[in-house]
Amino acid sequence: MVKIFVITYSTYNHINTVAESIVKGLEKAGVEVGRYQIAETLSEEILTKMHAPPKPDLPIIKASDLPEADGYLFGFPTRYGTAPAQVKTFFDSTGQLWASQALAGKPAGFFFSTASQHGGQEVTVFTSLPILAHHGIIYVPLGYSHPHLFDNSEVV
Numbered sequence: 001m002v003k004i005f006v007i008t009y010s011t012y013n014h015i016n017t018v019a020e021s022i023v024k025g026l027e028k029a030g031v032e033v034g035r036y037q038i039a040e041t042l043s044e045e046i047l048t049k050m051h052a053p054p055k056p057d058l059p060i061i062k063a064s065d066l067p068e069a070d071g072y073l074f075g076f077p078t079r080y081g082t083a084p085a086q087v088k089t090f091f092d093s094t095g096q097l098w099a100s101q102a103l104a105g106k107p108a109g110f111f112f113s114t115a116s117q118h119g120g121q122e123v124t125v126f127t128s129l130p131i132l133a134h135h136g137i138i139y140v141p142l143g144y145s146h147p148h149l150f151d152n153s154e155v156v
Helices: 014-028 044-049 063-068 085-092 095-100 121-135
Strands: 003-008 032-037 071-077 107-113
Touching: 003 014, 003 063, 014 032, 014 071, 014 107, 032 063, 063 095, 071 085, 095 121, 107 121
Parallel strands: 003 032, 003 071, 071 107
Antiparallel strands: none
16 A cells, blocks of 8 residues: 655644645545654744644654655645745755665655745745755646636635
8 A cells, every 4th residue: 555644834734724635635545644744943932922823733753754655745834935944954854864865766745835825835846846856756746737726716
């Protein structure tokens, strides 16, 4: 059975809401899913001042967990067209996997949340691709396979 890790970072749980729908779809298709979150780097004091809700009860992903999966879906919010610092910190911990090319040939995709309809989703993918490329991970985009991606008749 194929094993996919759905790995998220979410300050306000928006990404986790999206992730749960993704997990349901994967499981319905017969995929074994590992669900993880990326460790928070902000202090409780800062998170409280930001009115951030508690983190979900999910295991924290470690770099050493990654080789167990056949592929990955990474979900996180955009921060000025790039991944949040927490995501970068996690990937900075994967140097040993990079050196051994332990993740080479595995597929991965991204999903994002932004504060506006055209809030940097595409550029966030572009700024995240070098991480995958260095690891030899194969980026699998969704593309414009869904008709709603062409519909701008409603501004959210």
